[in-house]
Amino acid sequence: MMSGVLIRNTWYVAGLSGEFPKGSLAGQVVAEKPIVLWRNAAGDIAAFDDRCVHKRMPLSQGRLLADGLLECAYHGLTYDGSGRCVRVPAHPDGHIPPAAQLRPVPLVEADGLVWVWPGDPAKAAAVPPPRIPELADPMWDSRDVGGAMAVPANSLLLIENLLDITHFYPLHDGNIGDVENSRIPVRVEEGTADGNRYIGTVREVENYRQPPYLAEYLGYEFVDRRHTHFLLCPGLTRVEMRVWPTGRKGDSAAERGYVILHTHTPVDRRNHVWHLIILMPKGQTCRSDPQKPAIDHFVETFPKVIAEDRWALERQQRMFEFPDDGYREVFLRPDAALRRARLMLARTERAEAPEPEAPEPASRAAE
Ligand code: FES
Ligand SMILES: [Fe+2]
Numbered sequence: 001m002m003s004g005v006l007i008r009n010t011w012y013v014a015g016l017s018g019e020f021p022k023g024s025l026a027g028q029v030v031a032e033k034p035i036v037l038w039r040n041a042a043g044d045i046a047a048f049d050d051r052c053v054h055k056r057m058p059l060s061q062g063r064l065l066a067d068g069l070l071e072c073a074y075h076g077l078t079y080d081g082s083g084r085c086v087r088v089p090a091h092p093d094g095h096i097p098p099a100a101q102l103r104p105v106p107l108v109e110a111d112g113l114v115w116v117w118p119g120d121p122a123k124a125a126a127v128p129p130p131r132i133p134e135l136a137d138p139m140w141d142s143r144d145v146g147g148a149m150a151v152p153a154n155s156l157l158l159i160e161n162l163l164d165i166t167h168f169y170p171l172h173d174g175n176i177g178d179v180e181n182s183r184i185p186v187r188v189e190e191g192t193a194d195g196n197r198y199i200g201t202v203r204e205v206e207n208y209r210q211p212p213y214l215a216e217y218l219g220y221e222f223v224d225r226r227h228t229h230f231l232l233c234p235g236l237t238r239v240e241m242r243v244w245p246t247g248r249k250g251d252s253a254a255e256r257g258y259v260i261l262h263t264h265t266p267v268d269r270r271n272h273v274w275h276l277i278i279l280m281p282k283g284q285t286c287r288s289d290p291q292k293p294a295i296d297h298f299v300e301t302f303p304k305v306i307a308e309d310r311w312a313l314e315r316q317q318r319m320f321e322f323p324d325d326g327y328r329e330v331f332l333r334p335d336a337a338l339r340r341a342r343l344m345l346a347r348t349e350r351a352e353a354p355e356p357e358a359p360e361p362a363s364r365a366a367e
Contacts, residue, residue, distance in 0.1 A: 003154070003269070003320050004154025004155070004156045004157070004269055004270075004320070005154065005155070005156045005234070005342075005345045005346060005348075005349050006031055006032065006154075006266055006268070006269050006349065007031065007119075007234045007266075007345060007348050007349050007352065008031045008032075008033070008118050008119035008120075008352060009117070009119035009120055009123050009124075009348075009352055010117070010119065010127075010196075010233055010234045010235060010348075011108065011115040011116070011117055011124075011127070011128075011129035011233060011235060012030050012031065012115065012116060012117075012118065012234075012235035012263075012265040012266070013113050013114065013115055013235055013236065013263035013265055013275065014026075014028055014030065014035070014037060014047070014107075014114045014115065014116045014265065015028075015113075015114055015148060015275075016112055016113060016114070016144055016275070016277075017109060017112045017113065017114055018112070019114075019148070020037060020039045020045055020114060021039065022039055022040070022041055022042075022043055023039065023040070023041055023064055024037075024038070024039050024064075025037075025038050025059075025060055025062070025063070025064050025070065026038075026060060027050050027058055027059075027060025027061070028060075028273075029267050029268065030116055030118045030265055030266070030267070031118040031119070031265075031266050031267075031268075032118070032267075032268050033049075033105070033118035034049065034050035034051060034058065035047050035048070035049070035050055035105050035116060035118070036048050036049075036050040036058070036059045036060040036070075037060075037107075037114070037116075038064070038070060038081075040068050040081050041068055044081070045107060045109055045114060046081060046082075046083070046104065046107060047104065047105035047106075047107045047116050048079075048083045048102035048103060048104055048105060049102055049103045049105065052072040052074065052077055053077070053085065053099065053100050053101070053102065054072065054074070054075055054077050054100075055074060055075070057072055057073060057074040059072055059079070059102075061073045065078070068080075068081065069086065069087070075089065075090060076088075076089040076090075077089075077100065079102055083101055083102030083103070083104055084100075084101050084102075085097070085100030085101065085102075088100070103121075104121070105117065105118065105121070106121050106124035106125075108128070108129055110129065110131065111131060111132045111133070111135040111136045112135050112136065112142075113129075113132070113135070113263075115129040115235075119352070126195060127194065127195035127196060128194050128195070129196075129233065129236075130193070130194070130196055130232040130233055130236060130238075132238070132261060134259055134279045135261075135277075135279065138282075139281060139282055140259075140279050140280065140281055140282065141279065141280055141281075141282055141293065141295045142277055142278065142279045143277065143278050143295060143298075143299050144275055144276070144277050145276045145277070145278055145298070145299055145302055145303065145306065146274070146275075146276055146303060146306050147275070148273050148274075148275060149273065149274045149275070149276075149306070149310070150267075150271065150273055151271065151272050151273070151274050151310055151313055151314070152270060152271050152314050152317060153270070153271070153272065153313040153314055153316065153317035154266070154269055154270060154272065154317060154320075155234075155235075155264040155265070155266045155272035156342065156345065157313045157316050157317060158237075158262065158264045158272065158274060158309075158313060159231055159234075159237060159264060159338070159341060159345075160338040160341070160342075161309055161312070161313065162229050162231075162237045162239065162262055163199070163200070163201055163229055163231065163237075163337040163338040163341055164201075164334050164335055164337070164338050165181065165201075165203075165227075165229065166181070166182040166332075166334045167312070168181045168182065169181060169182055171308050171309070171312055172305055172308055175211070175213045175301070175304055175305055175308075176211060176213045176214060176305055177211065178211045180208070180209070182334070184203045184204075184205045184208075184227075185203070185204075186201050186202070186203055186333075186334050186336065186337065187201065187202040187203075187204075188200070188201055188202075188336050188337045188340060189201075189202060189230075190340060190344075193232070196232060196233040197233075197344055197348075198230055198231060198232050198233070199230070199231050199337055199340050199341045199344060200228055200229055200230030200231060200337065201228065201229045201230075201337045202226070202227075202228050203225075203226075203227045203228070204224075204225070204226050204227075205224070205225050205227075206224045206225075206246065206249070207222055207223075207224065207246045207247075208222065208223055208224070208225050209221060209222055210222070210223055210225075210243070213301065214241075215287055216286055216287050216288060216294070216297060216301075217258065217280075217286070217287075217294045217297060217298055218241070218243050218256045218257065218258075218284075218287075218294070219256055219284075219287045220243060220244075220245050220246075220256070220287075222245070222246045223243040223244060223245060223246060224243070224244050224245075224246055224247070224248070224249040225241070225242070225243045225244075226240070226241075226242045226243075226249075227239075227240070227241050227242075228240045229337075231341055234345060234348070235263060235264060235265055236261065236262065236263050236264070237261075237262040237264070238259065238260075238261055238262075239259065239260040239261075239262065240257065240258075240259050241257045241258050241259075241260075242255060242256075242257040243255070243256050243257060244256075256281075256284055257280075257281075258278060258279060258280045258284075258298070259278075259279040259280075260276060260277065260278055260279070261275070261276070261277040261279070262274065262275070262276055262277075263275040263277070270317060276302070276306060278295060278298050278299070278302070280293075280294055280295040280298070
């Protein structure tokens with residue numbers, strides 16, 4: 001029985017750039033690593049182990065001083081932007097122990113996202129986080145729909161939810177879902193891009209009657225549609241919806257759609273933080289009100305869909321607390337992608353496990 005995954009040697013989204021304004025101090029736990037994030041007055045952001053080198057007090061509970069230094073809340077050790085301790089109030093002679101240096105956490109800020117690497121820092125340089133060109137494109141609007149959502153479930157449960165959208169019926173029946181969606185054939189694609197393994201699903205359908213929610217976001221009642229869900233790295237899934245009026249597939253003048261980024265950043269084995277970022281081309285308006293941007297309507301209505309998913313994920317997670325007692329999962333045909341994803345993530349996690357210690361050689365006396 002699979003009880004989720006926890007991978008450390010990968011990039012995770014700590015938040016959107018706007019969540020870390022100048023002069024801000026934030027504390028997070030990412031994949032069981034406590035991290036303090038700190039953006040100085042010049043706008044540069046850095047991340048360090050959140051534990052003060054003195055007595056493990058979380059530095060994110062300290063304060064940023066006017067001179068840009070970070071002071072620990074407990075005994076006042078003070079650190080500069082490189083993580084070096086520069087002041088020890090208990091040492092009037094100014095002595096700084098040479099080992100008083102915070103360990104940096106690799107960080108990349110790109111496309112308005114702040115990524116951190118909670119694992120072995122030496123491995124971070126080889127793999128860049130996936131890029132999201134639409135986030136930096138002025139022709140697109142974006143919104144972080146629910147903010148940083150704390151979900152009491154292993155992040156794999158959200159990944160599986162996204163790779164198998166046959167749950168649209170019944171979980172999302174009455175809004176984005178309908179049973180016809182579950183009958184659309186699924187193709188699985190996988191590969192590697194910039195060192196990140198990806199796995200995804202492609203669902204293509206013609207003359208599909210959109211449920212009213214989607215018709216309102218995208219216009220058109222009957223469409224040819226291409227809908228994809230790609231796990232681009234263990235911390236991010238990208239969803240693309242592209243529709244055309246029936247019979248006009250590929251006609252860019254009639255195309256409508258959206259991109260949804262789901263960031264799933266594990267806290268530990270039982271919790272993750274989820275951001276749902278919607279992106280729509282500027283100028284895409286509601287079907288019933290051509291004056292209203294469709295993205296505004298999405299932000300008003302999609303929280304109900306998110307709440308349904310959270311409801312399911314939390315309940316699934318609770319069932320992992322019981323002994324298996326012979327329980328076995330049954331796989332359906334649309335589960336192909338999530339099975340591949342589980343396998344890939346489990347292998348990645350196993351590869352991170354430290355080598356088991358060699359057994360003690362038996363002593364002669366015991367032979
Ligand atoms: S624990 Fe930070 S100064 Fe003592
Ligand atoms: Fe869902």
